[in-house]
């Protein structure tokens with residue numbers, strides 16, 4: 284999960300892209316970057332850090348032009364510490380290309396070797412997004428039949444890219460002197476939508492909140508496998524470029540990743556979370572009598588809608604027992620277990636009066652490594668709670684995610700190879716209530732608008748172990764993890780800024 288945005292306008296876009304990135308900050312906190320285009324020349328600034336820290340006035344002034352892209356990064360491949368892996372990525376041929384990517388390629392390793400031996404291309408980082416850019420560059424070069432490049436040639440190159448790459452990808456790219464290209468993987472695993480401003484400006488972004496918050500009107504989601512090319516005259520061309528597209532978006536977007544005020548593929552994230560609270564209520568009453576619960580307390584931030592609905596249905600008071608320090612970012616997307624653990628205590632503090640002598644039901648949207656729940660349950664006990672129950676609006680996370688969420692190894696997942704009772708003992712709560720996998724799918728599906736695109740299912744691989752691209756082997760998972768640098772879960776050797784090894 285990263286946040287990406289692309290804008291094609293008749294007016295300067297630097298501030299607009301900055302504003303959109305701020306609205307997507309929850310999708311990536313590690314690095315940020317913007318590239319703009321003026322007269323066939325790209326202007327780029329990218330660095331590690333949050334949007335506000337990366338862009339100073341002088342950087343913004345140096346981003347002229349009416350077209351541009353931006354990204355906030357949450358590393359899921361390559362090197363979490365490397366500034367060079369911040370996006371956008373640039374390659375000079377053909378034409379000059381820049382690219383931003385949200386997702387994760389599962390065959391990046393094989394592609395990298397192929398790019399070297401067959402396409403004679405050089406990849407200078409461990410990032411799968413640099414691999415993706417070079418595959419796109421190669422295929423645009425092959426598909427170009429005369430100048431200027433035509434939309435049909437661009438779409439042909441996307442068709443070829445779909446055939447070569449596997450995994451999840453929402454992509455926005457600019458082709459110097461030609462236009463802006465965006466496309467989504469054939470399963471629509473990662474989100475991407477398009478909207479317009481009153482002046483005709485096109486904006487493509489990961490979440491509808493980026494459009495709403497910058498005064499653009501949401502038009503629609505880009506369909507799985509579909510590409511849009513906005514030429515320099517501002518005309519948008521659309522084409523389905525995948526052989527057998529299916530809509531199976533990542534269900535974790537609705538559970539945790541996305542902002543609740545976004546709508547993705549016709550499903551309101553907020554409504555999905557309310558529904559998850561409703562189905563969770565049924566599980567709770569089957570395990571703990573509501574009369575035994577004095578108060579329901581959400582674990583801020585993402586669990587709030589589910590917790591309110593749960594409290595409402597159980598008829599138990601809802602209280603804010605934890606206060607969040609708004610200057611500490613999201614814990615889960617921080618790189619490394621040490622920093623995540625420390626951040627839970629920095630980020631959340633108790634209001635002791637809500638706990639003292641009470642039986643509390645804490646509600647979280649999900650339990651992944653258990654970092655948050657373990658700390659929070661202890662904090663509740665320290666504050667004097669009599670009994671501490673914990674409910675999760677998502678089912679146990681038991682399988683690694685290979686599509687752009689940072690949970691690459693099963694061993695780090697608290698529910699992997701453990702029974703619910705074992706997880707409960709590890710977390711230290713008196714009862715642990717998880718959502719059921721089918722109930723989760725139904726709850727999210729029930730939040731679909733009547734005019735939503737037809738849904739073929741969900742990627743729920745971290746809950747059910749079914750990988751929608753059907754191509755993930757244990758070897759892929761090991762390789763993805765080996766390529767991680769700069770996190771405690773990945774390799775420790777942070778100096779391993781790879782120069783490509785021709786024998787690989």
Ligand SMILES: O=P(O)(O)OC[C@H]1O[C@H](OP(=O)(O)OP(=O)(O)O)[C@H](O)[C@@H]1O
Pocket residue numbers: 539582583584585586612613614615616647648649650651652653654655656
């Ligand atoms: O079991 P864990 O490995 O701790 O991961 C799960 C926790 O991480 C997320 O919170 P986070 O602080 O990232 O974001 P939020 O403020 O949006 O809830 C999520 O909402 C859970 O609280």
Ligand SMILES: NC(=O)CC[C@H](N)C(=O)O
Pocket residue numbers: 284285356357358359360361368384385386387388410411412687688
């Ligand atoms: N979370 C993402 O979408 C990550 C994009 C890309 N795989 C990276 O690691 O930079």
Ligand SMILES: [Mg+2]
Pocket residue numbers: 582583584585586647648655
């Ligand atoms: Mg949380």
